[in-house]
Amino acid sequence: MSFYAVDFGTSNSLLSYVSGDGEIRPIQLEPGSNVLRSLLYTPENNKWFFGNEAVQEYVNHEGEGRFFRSIKKFLPEPSYNGTIVFNRNMNISEMVAVFLKEMRERANKQTGLKVDRLVLGRPALYSLVKEQDQLAEDRMRKAAEIAGFKEIIFCPEPIAAGLDYNSVSQNEKIVLIADFGGGTSDFTLMKIHQGQYSQEDILGLSGIFSAGDALDGIMMKEFISPHFGSKFEYKIPGGNNILKFPKNLLTKICSPAHITHLKEKDTWEFLQHIEKFALSDGDSQKMQQLFTLVECQLGFPLFHEIEKTKIRLGKNSSADFQYTFPGIEIHQPVLKSGYDGSVTPAVEEIISTMMEVFTQSGLAPTNVDEVILTGGTSQFPLIQTQLESIFGKKKLYEHNIYQSVVNGLAQYAKKLL
Secondary structure, X not given: OOEXXXXXXXXXXXXXXXXXXXXXXXXXXXXXXXXXXXXXXXXEOOEEEEHHHHHHHHHHOOXXXXXXXXXXHHOOOOOOOOEEEOOEEEOHHHHHHHHHHXXXXXXXXXXXXXXXXXXXXXOOOOOOOHHHHHHHHHHHHHHHXXXXXXXXXXXXXXXXXXXXXXXXXXXXXXXXXXXXXXXXXXXXXXXXXXXXXXXXXXEEEEEEOOOHHHHHHHHHHHHHHHHHOOOOEEOOOOOOOOEEOOXXXXXXXXXXXXXHHHHOHHHHHHHHHHHOOEOOHHHHHHHHHHHHHHHOOOHXXXXXXXXXXXXXXXXXXXXXXXXXXXXXXXXXEEEHHHHHHHHHHXXXXXXXXXXXXXHHHOOOHHHOOEEXXXXXXXXXXXXXXXXXXXXXXXXXXXXXXXXXXXXXXXXXXXXXX
């Protein structure tokens, strides 16, 4: 009656084995690491690579095939009907299932078992819209079923982080679990104590589909996308109006998850069509850089450079974004003051979502004994500054930044034995 506990994340994924007698063992999903980056790459039909190997094979094949990242972001989108992979339409459940199946098979090799019971983490809210939140969970359940799991139990990720923290905390206290990931920011206000938990211990729950990827997307939009035609203007022969680059396509360019879909037939043909009517050679050249970006599937390495630039800005007043590839040459200085100004509305929206747990509970930030920070984006300087101003620095604790959710999911599974 064993379980696998799976934290399927926007950026990273982890798995722990929970034996029938309650032993918990983290599973090594990559050589020397329990963390498998949530990356998929397929160079040919029915051949997939995952995590670090996906990146390496992507380079080896010079970008041929399809490369996917941040696929978790598509789960609550009702309009997302999937994407074409080697002449076959794959829906989001099928894409996630490919990844979950690989995680399960790697774990089975190490346990020597065919475990089909699963405790699966989920954000506090996939979406603020109830129907879309349920749609995302239904899609995840279907993915887990395709991957070979027969019993699937969901546990909110911030509650899992709370359970993990509870395993090292002996005193009763009110704790805010703040999970800042790649795709979502989730918040749970809960009462921590020893013994069994009930629904009454959850004092407030909120979340937003905005986190690390969104902060990277803002840098792309404000500083990098003009090099790929975001300010492109064109005029159709016989028309009177000067037209601009479509906003819906700019949104895709600025999303680590969506950028790969610019190569889909209708979008690709539209971009090539409007480039013919550019009003300047400069605009045409930038569209050519976009074509190279899309055709060579350079979204992953480009956003990797954006993330590194974001990190450098955390310690410096400016940073240079540089990206070179045959057909692409970008050198873009980014001032910390300019970037901070651009991301401040997104950070404030995240913090505003966090504050909803106090409205729900009737408590105030001063009632919180500790704020437990998990997820890599919790280290973003503007978020740290906001949290310090609300709670005071002494109440902030970084707890198992990347491991806390899967540890808590395993604790949850243990209680089900």
